Amino acid sequence: MPTSAGPASRRNCASEGPRLAPHPGRRAIRHGRQLAHLPQAAETSHVDLQVVPFSAGAAASQVLPFTLLTFEASPTVLYSDDPEGGRLYDRAASVAAALQSYERLRAHAMAPDESVALIQRLHKEYTHE
Template structure:
């Protein structure tokens, strides 16, 4: 018999909400399957909500309130859970946060930046300050924490299988100091060396290639169709149309074919990290004058 997993309601709003939901369901003497009967959701969906791993859709919350006779409690509070889950993240990213918890495989293309879960704090701060120059220190700290909390995607042995293609220019564009950039790239290499993800570098002189646009992520699941997510600086979009997602998956295969092999890519990342340690890129951080003074 599988041992019942306890829920730590003190861990945050989603787990508090989920624990209360489980308590009310069990108090009513209902199984998860019985509670979702008459809704459009399965018992596994409800199980993830009870564990705080998934947010409650409003229509399901209304259904639960009706069955459990909880006077609208879960419908009123599901917005609080949604806000808590996206703390430190953009609102449009909320669905991606939820889906990546369930993904079996993730394939990502980084044309200009290292993927968020692989970024270390100095790199994150540089990106955040460039994107939100008027933000407060507290807001920046929240974004740093939120991004580092997602490091498990690449660092956890139980995380999804991941494949990341990066444009070579990322290695030679120092967003932070030489020492910090060296540490950042060494971190990527160390995670990859532990076989947590497969890296490929697309050479700067490849020419025309698929995905000549913003960040793209493909996610596949064991119990649901694949999804594609694309992101700009202040917006993002999840695409679930099967035909469109299939097109993107084929394009990603062509992108991988154009990139360097994984081992050569990893060596290139490690070499760039060593160059930063040796100060090779130090002068690139110095701003050049717009025009030289004329005699």
């Protein structure tokens, strides 16, 4: 059982593309709630949110989703989805490549405060509020 003093830290880089674009039909309501939730989550001390804008070009947006799990007393591992489902990778070379991709994404991403402002603006446009 974990005994940490607080919640786990999260650093998120999301493409301005499909995750932030409007969705039709029933998905629209859920999408609007998600857009409203992101800035709220980013206000907490343990969440960093950055958007990789369209202007970053294709190279920054060609990375498949992945999660790096870092631990105090264990090596970092990589979780990634593939056509067969999700997998954990603990090979140092796989983790290093993902870390390099993550740093490249962060270098192309907007600053956290700019990212939150963009998401809030998109939410207003999307919900007409």
